Amino acid sequence: AQKVTQAQTEISVVEKEDVTLDCVYETRDTTYYLFWYKQPPSGELVFLIRRNSFDEQNEISGRYSWNFQKSTSSFNFTITASQVVDSAVYFCALSTRTGTASKLTFGTGTRLQVTL
Amino acid sequence: GAVVSQHPSWVICKSGTSVKIECRSLDFQATTMFWYRQFPKQSLMLMATSNEGSKATYEQGVEKDKFLINHASLTLSTLTVTSAHPEDSSFYICSARDGRGRTEAFFGQGTRLTVV
Numbered sequence: 001a002q003k004v005t006q007a008q009t010e011i012s013v014v015e016k017e018d019v020t021l022d023c024v025y026e027t028r029d030t031t032y033y034l035f036w037y038k039q040p041p042s043g044e045l046v047f048l049i050r051r052n053s054f055d056e057q058n059e060i061s062g063r064y065s066w067n068f069q070k071s072t073s074s075f076n077f078t079i080t081a082s083q084v085v086d087s088a089v090y091f092c093a094l095s096t097r098t099g100t101a102s103k104l105t106f107g108t109g110t111r112l113q114v115t116l
Numbered sequence: 117g118a119v120v121s122q123h124p125s126w127v128i129c130k131s132g133t134s135v136k137i138e139c140r141s142l143d144f145q146a147t148t149m150f151w152y153r154q155f156p157k158q159s160l161m162l163m164a165t166s167n168e169g170s171k172a173t174y175e176q177g178v179e180k181d182k183f184l185i186n187h188a189s190l191t192l193s194t195l196t197v198t199s200a201h202p203e204d205s206s207f208y209i210c211s212a213r214d215g216r217g218r219t220e221a222f223f224g225q226g227t228r229l230t231v232v
Contacts, residue, residue: 037223043207045160045223091159103150104211104221108159 002027004094006107013082013114021077021110023092029053034068034075035093035104045091051075082114118144120212122224129200129231137195137227139210145190146212150221151183154207166193200231 003026013019025034036048049059051068059066063080079086089111093104119142129135139149147168152160164174164185172185182204184196193212197204207228211221 043209043226043228045209045211045226047222103162103165104160105162106159111157 002029002032002094002096002105004092004105004107006090006092006110008110009108010111010113013112015084015114015116016081018078018080019082019112019114021079021090021092021112023075023077023107025073025075025092025094027094027096029096031096033095035095036066036075036077037091037093038088039091039109040088048077048090079112082112084114084116087112087114118142118212118214118222120146120210120222120224122210122227124227125225126228127230129229131201131231132199134196134198135200135229137197137208137210137229139193139195139212139224141191141212141214141222144212144214146193146214147190149187149193149210149212151185151193151195152209152211154209154226156207160209163195197229200229202231205229205231 005024007022032053034051038046038048049066056068065078067076089109091109092107095104121140121142123138127135149166151163153163154160162175163178164172166172166185166187168187168190174180182198187193207226209226211223213221
């Protein structure tokens with residue numbers, strides 16, 4: 001069985017602060033994919049990143065960066081110089097099958113509030 | 117990224133009536149679509165996996181006779197909540213994968229169902 005844990009329920013930061021959202025996963029599969037999604041107040045889920053289990057390179061995309069550590073089963077997400085528009089719920093998710101039938105197991109989400 | 121359109125965005129219905137929610141992939145063919153349910157401030161829980169041309173696979177605890185899923189074409193899946201009751205009030209969201217090997221799922225905007 002798969003499990004994704006996002007221990008931080010809510011985080012509040014002041015604009016321009018850096019913030020890291022934690023994600024710890026559990027799976028017995030050796031091949032898996034990790035995702036981060038953003039859910040703004042409007043409700044839709046916005047895809048941010050996918051990482052496969054064989055690629056431990058960290059990735060940076062603008063103000064976003066991700067740190068994948070297989071040794072600790074973690075896939076943390078950092079927002080640099082946060083902005084009010086970053087306020088949303090962020091979900092980490094795990095998929096353990098390739099092909100069209102794979103499904104996502106979501107963490108419970110971290111609500112990020114960025115204030116002025 | 118690929119576009120998934122979900123309709124309606126919100127619906128209010130009377131207890132005992134049925135409600136149909138549509139999920140369309142606009143610029144790709146989706147052999148598999150997923151239906152999730154999200155209660156307020158909670159994570160997304162997979163309800164069922166919908167495969168084009170075949171019966172949906174329901175997760176444990178989800179009543180297949182209450183949540184009817186039809187995936188009649190490569191671009192459309194529908195979820196019908198039959199004989200809705202107030203406890204069915206929730207945020208329903210679909211996702212689709214394009215079957216071309218990409219493992220990220222793209223989500224619709226979600227449907228907020230309120231049963232009164």
